[in-house]
Amino acid sequence: MKIIKTKTYDEMSELAAVYLLSHMTKEGRVNVSITAGTTPVKMYEKLVPMVKGKQNYSNVHYYNFDEIPFQGKGKEGITITNLRKYYFTPAEIEEVQIHKLTPENYESHDQRLKKDGGLDVLVMGLGYDGHFCGNLPGKTAWEDQTVKTPFLDEELQKIADLEFGGDVSLVPSYAVTMGPRSVMNVKELIMIVNGKHKADILKQTVEGKVDSNIPSTILKLHPNLTIITDEDAASCLSEETLEKYR
Amino acid sequence: MKIIKTKTYDEMSELAAVYLLSHMTKEGRVNVSITAGTTPVKMYEKLVPMVKGKQNYSNVHYYNFDEIPFQGKGKEGITITNLRKYYFTPAEIEEVQIHKLTPENYESHDQRLKKDGGLDVLVMGLGYDGHFCGNLPGKTAWEDQTVKTPFLDEELQKIADLEFGGDVSLVPSYAVTMGPRSVMNVKELIMIVNGKHKADILKQTVEGKVDSNIPSTILKLHPNLTIITDEDAASCLSEETLEKYR
Amino acid sequence: MKIIKTKTYDEMSELAAVYLLSHMTKEGRVNVSITAGTTPVKMYEKLVPMVKGKQNYSNVHYYNFDEIPFQGKGKEGITITNLRKYYFTPAEIEEVQIHKLTPENYESHDQRLKKDGGLDVLVMGLGYDGHFCGNLPGKTAWEDQTVKTPFLDEELQKIADLEFGGDVSLVPSYAVTMGPRSVMNVKELIMIVNGKHKADILKQTVEGKVDSNIPSTILKLHPNLTIITDEDAASCLSEETLEKYR
């Protein structure tokens, strides 16, 4: 585990972009899995002008690591829609480089990754409750590979309120996600974290016991985990921790 | 995870020697951690003539991953004594290449490894109870780095019976070991397993849930784990497992 | 050999910065050799804000690959002075990360590099006459490691005119440079080229015969050479070449 403390969200985003680019500028096929959500928005802002129209990144293949499907519409899921908006579309990534994880193909996702040479790097955020990818507390087990995770009724209502104007009938009843085992099997993991509201959970993730109620606590067992954090999110980490893992 | 099924103990040993050598024949410093015990005896038999007197392996540095110290004697511990007998001495490894983990230095072991560039590969056996290195069920937690683990009274008696002619006063009251986190942080893990009596625990290790009562179940989360097994130890694994991880 | 054609000098510079950063964002010591001169000025402009004050690049060590010493002054040479101006000083690189090649230590330069783990990457420009580093036509042989190369009288006058207001007495009588063999022994080579005036020599470098009168023609034998060029410098390359080495 390596922890890189940057000053601001902007610096965190820039460094994350550079780390991702450093994996992408290799010879031969490179498989990356990148995250949707709010944390990476500025990282994509930095990435887009560096990748758009550049022949040398045509070897990079993208895989989403989770998906919340829309219901009965023939529309793409929430994750891939978000990735298109912030990255694939503005960076003009070719469709042939985009490999979607969907409710239809999740059961063969791990074998597909293996056949494609495995994921070289996965960039993820950190949930306030310690979830990473779609691994919410109590939803997946350490040994899970890519799985389907049903939503509880109260979760459905919450998603409906946030994303569908309260209409539960539009909410998908489950998500699919790479489970802890699938994520841990990626060659390199990058976690980006920013903001005061993430300081507590980052401390627990890094310094706490491995606990299935806080899924992110397993990640410290990975041999190549790099955490890129701003000062706010790092504010609860001890000096000893920062020194030990710098 | 990759599982390589060989026919016999002899074949398992030869392949393990080749895998280890493949890590050792690199440019620059290579740090390896190797196992004592009965499983690797033939692996060392194969390794010794290939390594003895060869200038090109002077870049390899060895670290034991656990130790059971002798009491009050100024003698080296059980692990390092065993490694000397089967490998270091017959292979004529220079003292400067041997880095002992002892009760005196275990607290700084992880930082020493980091400073030395980290372990490139660790070869371990599999205990009938799912222990790996000194991680016996209930003795260490997933997040433990290198730690001291006290023996229970009944364990002391057992060790005394096996190794000290029943004299408990000669038995050390604790062991030191790289904990699960330290082991998982190694770049590549190799596990060697042979014999019918290991078939059940290998099945649980590979196919079962991650369970702290069976420490080895955590290892399947490592991105570079290679299990080299003979037919007997692999006899309980399903065809699907063997196919999936070949 | 890989040729990446970018549109402008600005794009070339940005991509070169990213390629260099991709080598620098690794675990453990990274040894890089970078070039002085006018071509890389904008690359350093891009690099400086990304490196300055970032803890995570403290593992990077810098080596100049050639030097033109000042005479009798106790001053640093032209190359290192230039590197300080455009990169080391604004990026606040620590002195301990800067390893100078000088007339005093050039004979032990190759052994020092070997001891330090070898150069991971070297970024160089391309001279209008096909020189790379200090390997001017006729000055070094393919098998040369780091050597001293005396200047001819007319060269002295030219340097004096350019850099010393015409005063030949101030001009050093020789340069030191990593020879072709030392450069070819670097793990990865990056060449940056821009401008119409480099189009002919780039074509000869890439498409022409290996010829000791055009030193850069040897570089195409390297297994990991990446040429980053703008459209102008690439304007004489055939479509076939661009297609073959993209």
Add this chain to the structure above:
Amino acid sequence: MKIIKTKTYDEMSELAAVYLLSHMTKEGRVNVSITAGTTPVKMYEKLVPMVKGKQNYSNVHYYNFDEIPFQGKGKEGITITNLRKYYFTPAEIEEVQIHKLTPENYESHDQRLKKDGGLDVLVMGLGYDGHFCGNLPGKTAWEDQTVKTPFLDEELQKIADLEFGGDVSLVPSYAVTMGPRSVMNVKELIMIVNGKHKADILKQTVEGKVDSNIPSTILKLHPNLTIITDEDAASCLSEETLEKYR
């Protein structure tokens, strides 16, 4: 360049086998190019029992680097016939893992290698006249990729005498070979040399000037060349050379 001096031909062969195996025991596709002739016979003797019937080497793909075709017969060439005899057949290598270089496909050989991911390692011998692969003095130029090289009349007679009972009409009129540039573009090169009769040419290869009349002199410019030699072949090398490149 690294020079490993072993005592005997047997030791040289064993170490070469281990070096080759160390490249072969990797995850994902591995592309190797191996040599026919007398030097590697014992290396194959060591390799065969380690590779035969082992599932874990099914990821290894083999390419011959030169070929002398038979004429008008529908028979395979001399090189591939030799490789079958000493390695492919006894080691039970699957046809799908064997990729033949022939007079019919030599013009697309470099592009095929590129598409397949490039050669990871090439093992070659050293000719008494400094030839490597089919690069005989005067036959190929440094910048040559895979090419056809016609035989001179006296060469035809010599081959006829050696291989065809003196009947020139059976001798092919040309060979095909990876040229110096194609060989230099391989990621790692291993050269095996044994015997007193090779001592002079090994000295020239390692210590001499780069000279197109002695093709092997170019190889010292490669960043990853390992020479494995027995004592006899190394007997003309200076102590300084052996010390510098150990």
